[in-house]
Amino acid sequence: MNRRHFLKAVTACSTSIMTSMAFGSVSARPVENYVFKAIPSSGEKIPAIGMGSFVNFNFVQDDDILKQRTELLGQFFELGGTLIDSSPMYGASEKNLGYCIDKLKARDKLFAASKVWTSSVDDGPSEIAASRQLWRINQFDLLQVHNLLSWEGHLEHLLDMKKQGGLRYVGVTTSHGRRHSELEQVMLNQPIDFVQATYNVIDREVEQRLLPIAREKGIAFIANRPFQRGVLIDWVKKHPLPEFARDLDCDNWASLLLKFIVSHPAVTCAIPATSRKDHLAENMQTMTGVLPDQKMRNQIVSHVASL
Amino acid sequence: MIEKWLSYSLHDLLIFSPESYYRLHELYNLSLWPLQVLSFLLFCLALYLNIKGHRYYPKAILIGLSLAWLLNGFWFVSQFYVQINPLANTLTYAFYLQAILLLLMAVFVSHAGGGPGPSGIRAVSGWSLLMYAGFVHPVALFLLGRKFGGLEIVGIAPDPTALATLGILIMLKKRVYWLAMIVPSLWITLSILTYLSFET
Numbered sequence: 001m002n003r004r005h006f007l008k009a010v011t012a013c014s015t016s017i018m019t020s021m022a023f024g025s026v027s028a029r030p031v032e033n034y035v036f037k038a039i040p041s042s043g044e045k046i047p048a049i050g051m052g053s054f055v056n057f058n059f060v061q062d063d064d065i066l067k068q069r070t071e072l073l074g075q076f077f078e079l080g081g082t083l084i085d086s087s088p089m090y091g092a093s094e095k096n097l098g099y100c101i102d103k104l105k106a107r108d109k110l111f112a113a114s115k116v117w118t119s120s121v122d123d124g125p126s127e128i129a130a131s132r133q134l135w136r137i138n139q140f141d142l143l144q145v146h147n148l149l150s151w152e153g154h155l156e157h158l159l160d161m162k163k164q165g166g167l168r169y170v171g172v173t174t175s176h177g178r179r180h181s182e183l184e185q186v187m188l189n190q191p192i193d194f195v196q197a198t199y200n201v202i203d204r205e206v207e208q209r210l211l212p213i214a215r216e217k218g219i220a221f222i223a224n225r226p227f228q229r230g231v232l233i234d235w236v237k238k239h240p241l242p243e244f245a246r247d248l249d250c251d252n253w254a255s256l257l258l259k260f261i262v263s264h265p266a267v268t269c270a271i272p273a274t275s276r277k278d279h280l281a282e283n284m285q286t287m288t289g290v291l292p293d294q295k296m297r298n299q300i301v302s303h304v305a306s307l
Numbered sequence: 308m309i310e311k312w313l314s315y316s317l318h319d320l321l322i323f324s325p326e327s328y329y330r331l332h333e334l335y336n337l338s339l340w341p342l343q344v345l346s347f348l349l350f351c352l353a354l355y356l357n358i359k360g361h362r363y364y365p366k367a368i369l370i371g372l373s374l375a376w377l378l379n380g381f382w383f384v385s386q387f388y389v390q391i392n393p394l395a396n397t398l399t400y401a402f403y404l405q406a407i408l409l410l411l412m413a414v415f416v417s418h419a420g421g422g423p424g425p426s427g428i429r430a431v432s433g434w435s436l437l438m439y440a441g442f443v444h445p446v447a448l449f450l451l452g453r454k455f456g457g458l459e460i461v462g463i464a465p466d467p468t469a470l471a472t473l474g475i476l477i478m479l480k481k482r483v484y485w486l487a488m489i490v491p492s493l494w495i496t497l498s499i500l501t502y503l504s505f506e507t
Contacts, residue, residue, distance in 0.1 A: 059327040060334055060390045091322050091391040176319065229318075275324075 034080055035287045037268045039169065040218035041193040046111055048262040049286050050083030051076050052224065052273030057100075058091035068275075070100040075277055077109045079284035085196075085222065085271045086135075087115040087146050088127055094134040102136045112137055113194075113222075115146035115173060121153030128161075142194055144171035148179050148186070155190060169193035175224050177205050187213050199223035199267065201260050201304045202232055211266040220268035223261045227272060233257065239307050244299060249289025254279065258286040260300045263293075321504040323391040328501070332464065333457040335387045346375075346462035350441050350471070357478070365479055369413035372472050375462040376406040376490075383465055398494075402465075405490040409472075412487060425478050436474030440467040469494045 036045040051073075059065050073084075084101075086093050094114065101110060114131050116124045128143065143158050145151040151172060161167040171194030172186050180197070187195055187210065195214055199206050203225070214221045227233040236253045250256040254272070261270045272283045292300060336343060349371060356364040380402025389395040425433065444467045445458040461467040469491035476484040 055322060055324050055327075058323045058391050060331045060387060062330060062334060065330065089322065089393065091393060
């Protein structure tokens with residue numbers, strides 16, 4: 001564990017303690033009960049719930065919205081979150097995230113995950129440098145090849161960056177269930193630390209091949225689109241929360257759906273995106289209480305399928 | 308650039324929320340205020356000259372439309388829309404192309420291009436588009452919940468500008484004007500797809 005890792009671990013613990021004091025109903029449980037998951041390649045533990053920024057941070061420069069999102073991110077960090085995921089594809093998201101993180105002076109709490117997203121391998125380094133400036137950070141914790149776009153060349157550069165000490169982790173992403181066979185080959189043959197793909201109670205294709213491979217090869221798995229970009233959560237919310245959710249310390253659908261995801265042994269982190277503080281609190285509630293075992297995971301799948 | 312986007316579905320391409328899009332229009336309007344008033348008055352003047360069949364009407368309206376597309380490309384698309392949609396960089400060139408095309412048509416149009424307007428289906432469709440673009444569109448948006456500051460005014464915002472361009476070109480006499488309908492039609496299609504994506 002180097003100094004940076006140590007500082008992050010201390011920050012995470014102190015954040016959790018503060019959270020326990022400030023948000024009684026959300027985090028009344030002891031800090032040790034928080035759901036942290038280890039990154040297999042390093043052993044570093046990160047909170048199981050992160051923050052996506054696909055739509056929620058993509059807005060035109062506006063003081064009122066920036067203030068609200070700064071408060072939102074402040075709450076995210078207070079509730080123990082660290083990993084924030086973005087991409088140059090997401091419009092103004094990186095720029096707005098950078099403003100909020102700078103305003104909160106939260107760089108030490110942050111696990112910064114972004115992507116390289118350009119078909120030109122030669123443009124990769126300049127795009128990464130531009131992203132870093134937008135985030136207002138010295139270096140990223142994790143950089144991923146977005147949607148496998150020109151992945152061979154980009155991966156070579158990212159692995160080189162990691163070797164030189166300019167990057168801690170390297171990953172590859174896809175979403176919506178696309179290009180899984182190609183992703184599988186990358187996972188099997190490349191020394192990557194992270195993989196990111198869609199996983200939720202409905203979209204479970206990754207359970208067949210990708211999650212077992214991630215576990216076998218020691219690759220951290222980030223689950224994107226945990227609520228199918230809002231469609232899934234809006235749909236299930238039309239139905240009452242099942243009784244068995246109480247056994248998992250869930251009083252809302254969001255934390256039940258997220259607990260299903262992060263309870264998979266190969267999943268490291270889920271990255272729901274939200275712009276609402278009440279929804280964020282529900283998401284972060286996932287990190288408290290018990291996680292479902294396989295029997296309860298099956299029960300969640302069956303129940304949602306029956307709705 | 309384009310190949311990066313081809314792997315996404317329509318819904319994936321929408322990387323901003325309706326709220327962000329509406330707020331963008333509010334901030335855009337604020338940056339140009341009170342140009343909206345002048346633009347609306349010029350639009351009314353153009354309608355009057357059209358009705359009168361003024362001999363300078365075709366040249367004047369084509370120059371006016373060219374300036375409107377230039378403004379929309381330079382200010383709306385490349386300064387505002389591009390912030391939330393990286394694809395808008397490409398759109399800027401389409402807007403500039405449209406402005407140049409309209410300007411060229413204005414240069415080469417005959418002064419005697421006025422006279423009585425069209426009749427039949429061309430007149431009905433042309434006037435319908437103009438009326439909708441100038442008067443109905445902002446009211447419809449307001450009734451649908453858009454804030455007053457975010458209303459889209461012809462000449463200033465791309466949707467009503469594209470609709471008005473189509474309406475005017477339909478009523479002008481030369482066949483070559485169909486060439487200038489391509490970009491407005493594409494923008495309107497894109498706009499419809501954006502609103503459809505908001506609903507899914």
